Amino acid sequence: MKALIQRVSEASIKVSGRTLSAIDQGLVVLLGVEKEDSSLDVDKLLHKVSHYRIFADDDGKMNLNVQQINGSLLIVSQFTLAADTKKGLRPGFSSAAEPILAEALYDEFITKAKNQQISVGTGQFGADMQVALINDGPVTFWLSS
Numbered sequence: 001m002k003a004l005i006q007r008v009s010e011a012s013i014k015v016s017g018r019t020l021s022a023i024d025q026g027l028v029v030l031l032g033v034e035k036e037d038s039s040l041d042v043d044k045l046l047h048k049v050s051h052y053r054i055f056a057d058d059d060g061k062m063n064l065n066v067q068q069i070n071g072s073l074l075i076v077s078q079f080t081l082a083a084d085t086k087k088g089l090r091p092g093f094s095s096a097a098e099p100i101l102a103e104a105l106y107d108e109f110i111t112k113a114k115n116q117q118i119s120v121g122t123g124q125f126g127a128d129m130q131v132a133l134i135n136d137g138p139v140t141f142w143l144s145s
Contacts, residue, residue: 001041001105001145002032002081007054011074011133013123020129021121026071028133031109032081033102034095041145042108048143049073050116062139072119076131077106099126 005027012022029049050067057063066073079102083091097105103125113120123129 001034001037001045003045003049003143004030004032004078004081005049005052005054005141005143006030006133007136007139008074009134009136011121011131013074013076013121014130014132015124015127020124021074023072023074023119023121025069025136026119027066027073028131029073029075030078030081031075031106032078033097033105034082035097035101037097037101037105037145039105039108042105042112044145045143046109046112046116048145050113050118052141052143054139054141067116067118070119072121073113074121074123074131074133075106075110075113076123076129077102077125 008028010024011028013020051065053065054062055064055069079096082096083093085091106125110122
């Protein structure tokens, strides 16, 4: 399981011109699920995402996590993170999870994040989404389970 996380001052998701979710300060989490992923990967990756210290403390150092700043998560399914880009000029998706597994683990990630008392906004699995964000820093990290 992979996540591209971006520290944001605000972000939103639209589908067909309708806003589904919007957050203020927090993290946009682009979440990619691979064939071999399981609930164990959800737990490992969610722990990393929710505890990753990338927000400034009083001294301006990246020392606080999203929970410590009372930030939010905007969680977006992103199967393209599972792409194989090593050869050629077209991505391959043979390592991406089938939609049934991917959606189940995406939903589990969301549920478990909410159970940690983190404010969570979401996209719509499998939809053509428009994600708008203001990357604060910019600060972007690639995490995996």
